[in-house]
Amino acid sequence: MEERIFVPEMDKILNKEFKVLDKGFVRVVDYMGGDESIVQAARVSYGKGTKKVSENKGLIRYLMRHHHTSPFEMAEIKLHVKVPMDAWRQWIRHRTANVNEYSTRYSIAIDEMQETSPVEWRLQSKDNKQGSKGMVSEDIGRQLTNKEENLQKFSREIYNERIDFGVAKEQARKDLPLSTYTEAYWKIDLHNLLHFLGLRMDEHAQHEIRQYANVIGNEIVSKWVPMTWEAFQDYKLNSINFSSLESKTLIKIINSKEGLENIDNFLNSEFFKSDGKLNGEGLEFKEKIKKMLKM
């Protein structure tokens, strides 16, 4: 019979509140399993074999490389998180977790809102409609922060007034801003957690949720399942995938005299260009080459 798996590094951070944003946090409530349980589960498939640490590492890397995902579902984690509602709205789209959220129908809404300092206002990105690029000047930022303070204060006063008049909590809350914090217990298996981190640690994810994902990945998962974390970073998080068209184009670029100096000259495929200009796919391919060169 196997013994329960304890991960000493994880036990050290149980219940510790990792601060995120201005008032949020992530706290590990409990966990089940670790790298060992992944190996244990995989060995049911592949037979016992030897159990040296280096072999366990190799096995985990093999599983990650070949998308043999079910052994990663054997480890689970339960987090307590405090998140502004706009980031939570993105978080909750990950359907493969078990969630219990603070009820603002039952309880008074948490009296805390995420505040943005004058130097934190981001500009709308011109090439990514969903993203931000660059910062608003501090002068304007100061005005925006002042107005935000007033708005948050006013919306809370309205909420409190409704509560004082006896309005039901479920209705009184309707005009609270999305910056209001919520809390939840969030339980997920490691396979689906890595999927969440892959999407939410990525630079395309919104800054706020990325801060949470970075803490969960770098501060928690790295200690809980160090071998899996290393394999995940290597094969998923920091890897670059090329389509077959991209791979063929890359080989042409490498074999040419100009090499990587004039990438644009090689991006003539209809998939990379529209109306004579690089389209989304072309721009992303170029970004991937640049990222690869920085490695």
Ligand SMILES: Cc1cc2nc3c(=O)[nH]c(=O)nc-3n(C[C@H](O)[C@H](O)[C@H](O)COP(=O)(O)OP(=O)(O)OC[C@H]3O[C@@H](n4cnc5c(N)ncnc54)[C@H](O)[C@@H]3O)c2cc1C
């Ligand atoms: C950068 C970014 C931008 C986004 N922009 C938008 C947007 O503009 N609008 C928007 O609505 N959403 C947006 N999303 C949310 C996104 O579309 C996903 O809903 C979210 O990331 C959850 O991903 P998921 O479904 O893979 O995860 P999970 O729900 O955790 O599911 C994990 C995996 O389980 C499987 N799965 C789960 N449920 C089902 C199901 N019912 N049927 C089939 N397979 C299932 C799928 O393989 C899925 O990948 C965005 C996400 C990111 C990261």
